[in-house]
Amino acid sequence: MLDDADRRILRQYQAAPDLPAADLAERAGVTPSTLTRRLDRMRGAGVLRGLRGRVNWRALGYEVEVSLRLTLDKTQARAFDEFLAAARQVPEVIEIQTFLGVVDARLSVIARDIPHYQQVYRQRILTLPHIADIEALMHVALLKSDEALPL
Template sequence: MLTDTDRRILRHYQHDPMLGPADLADRAGITPATCARRLDRMQAAGIIRANRAVIDWRALGYEVEVSLRITLDKTQPRAFDEFIATARNVPEVIEIQTFLGRVDLRLSVIARDMAHYQQLYRSAILDLPHIADIEALMHVARIKSDEVLPV
């Protein structure tokens, strides 16, 4: 599926997606036209999903991150769908993950400070539908957060 050339392009591209096609081609050891064609092909195939800005939410004044482990009342047939649809509308929920096992979902929630988190918890989180159990884990440090893949 991926050639060695594709992998070379991806290795350089994921480290610096702002590289222009000529610079990326030079680092990958190919011509700019070949590089552009291969990037287009990998985007069309869904290998490269997006280019995006990663914003440091701490720089915007958010100092608190909490992971909420949530177990839903699964006696309700639409519990997952209704919970997820409602949770998506809470701007401070920056990530939603689903699981198999005792915990059904994990929400990552950011807040300016503990008072703001407490207000969010009471006014937005506890209002989410079908919650049977909730456990909060306060983030202390992010040891690794890297989207670079070993290609």
């Protein structure tokens, strides 16, 4: 599906998505019109999902991140859907993942400090429906965070 030119374009695009098209084309070794045509084609095929602003939540005063691994009480047919709908409504939950296995879901929760986290945990997390078990993992250091693919 992707040829060498597409991979060169994607490598450069991942490295600097905010570059002007002419500069990106030069780095990728293609003409600006080729770059535009190929990016449009990759967007249409769903390879590129668009640009997005990444906010550094630490710069906004959020110093605590906790991963919560949750096991749900699935004795009710809609337990999973009801839990996910409620978890989406918690502003401090910045990521939700679901799994097959012992752990059903993982929530990434941010807070300004430990007292704020305790408040969020007690008032918003523990009130989520259908929770059978929670394991909290306090983030200490982020060693790698890279969405770029090895193209």
